[in-house]
Amino acid sequence: MDKLLREIVLENSDQIVKKWLEEIERKQVRAYSASISEELFESTNREFVNVIFSSVEKEGMLEDLHNFSERLIQLGWPLSYLTEGMQAFRRVTVNFILERSEEVDSKQFAEILESVDQWIDPIVNFLVTEYSGNWENTLSIQRMALQELSAPLIPVMEGITVMPLVGTIDTERAKLIMENLLDGVIKHNAEVVLIDITGVPVVDTMVAHHIIQAAEAVRLIGASCILVGIRPEIAQTIVNLGIDLSNFPTKSSLQKGFRSALEITGRRVVDVGKEDDIEDILDSLGKE
Structure with missing residues (x-):
């Protein structure tokens, strides 16, 4: 991510987080985890956005995000919660940067989008890979168990x-x-x-x-x-x-x-x- 944009994002993290939470509420991302208590949902959102920011602070290190996604997988949260949350974060971040810029031509706009994508896309890919690997492993174990029990004599x-x-x-x-x-x-x-x-x-x-x-x-x-x-x-x-x-x-x-x-x-x-x-x-x- 561009150094200047990184500084803007980190310096204004509170405002971005606030807008992101509002965006999630507006897009009804809550519906993906309707069985989760309101308190747990809000605390999870806070932790989610914190690990997103930790990835830019550590220049791409995803260890915190790995631990976070593992906990969600164990709790049975859907991948859609994470992907929708990341897309909402992308929109909020781009709009926030554009609002702070007095004049932005098409070239600058493309550079901002590319810079944010370079930050967000690896996180999205990482989450999808984490979930895919987990489900493949779970399905493999279930398939073996079913084979053992599916046709006993x-x-x-x-x-x-x-x-x-x-x-x-x-x-x-x-x-x-x-x-x-x-x-x-x-x-x-x-x-x-x-x-x-x-x-x-x-x-x-x-x-x-x-x-x-x-x-x-x-x-x-x-x-x-x-x-x-x-x-x-x-x-x-x-x-x-x-x-x-x-x-x-x-x-x-x-x-x-x-x-x-x-x-x-x-x-x-x-x-x-x-x-x-x-x-x-x-x-x-x-x-x-």
């Missing part, structure tokens, strides 16, 4: 496992489901896998295709699949789309699917309170 009984699916299924996640499904069938020596889509909001052609592929892959390694959690609206969608699930057993609930899985594995649910059932059990044990 849970053994519930010898030979029977359940894979509950929750959320939207895209191509990448479908690949993960397939891998977990095949690995889990072999690991748990499963005879039947219940794929529960109760938590899947939409079953379209692509989702159905992925599920059918998974079932076919399981069949090739010697197990069978039962699709459970077929809600009425899902059933209607499948019919309207003309999706063929005739070779794929389906049940409306996990409970019904589990009963079918027991039958496939040569077992059944028996009410021990009924004498006839008890006698049948004893007879079958005696024959064995």
Whole structure:
């Protein structure tokens, strides 16, 4: 930043800060942090403008701004608060300098704009980079966590496992489901896998295709699949789309699917309170 302009800005920092706060209020930047208390918002504004001035005092050092932006990121403040605040600061600073100048021709005006931009633009770029890096890191961590939890295969009984699916299924996640499904069938020596889509909001052609592929892959390694959690609206969608699930057993609930899985594995649910059932059990044990 030009030395003369730097001196003007620093000598009149109180007035610039006052105009900046008025500009923020007028532009309703407060709306970006509506959940923040008025006291915290005002103190944050003060700290914000202080670190902006510290960057020009230290001739471009952004350590204070880094610490400030980190705190805002941790508190969940949006990037728009900072970028809008910086643009407002740019306007206020340029207008203040122009008001102090008696006559300014086009060349001088361009020089003032360039000088202020050389001060403000690196700060804006720095803030955007800080936020982008933070969100990329957060998304990466969340993606890894989702991958670990998105397609678990849970053994519930010898030979029977359940894979509950929750959320939207895209191509990448479908690949993960397939891998977990095949690995889990072999690991748990499963005879039947219940794929529960109760938590899947939409079953379209692509989702159905992925599920059918998974079932076919399981069949090739010697197990069978039962699709459970077929809600009425899902059933209607499948019919309207003309999706063929005739070779794929389906049940409306996990409970019904589990009963079918027991039958496939040569077992059944028996009410021990009924004498006839008890006698049948004893007879079958005696024959064995």
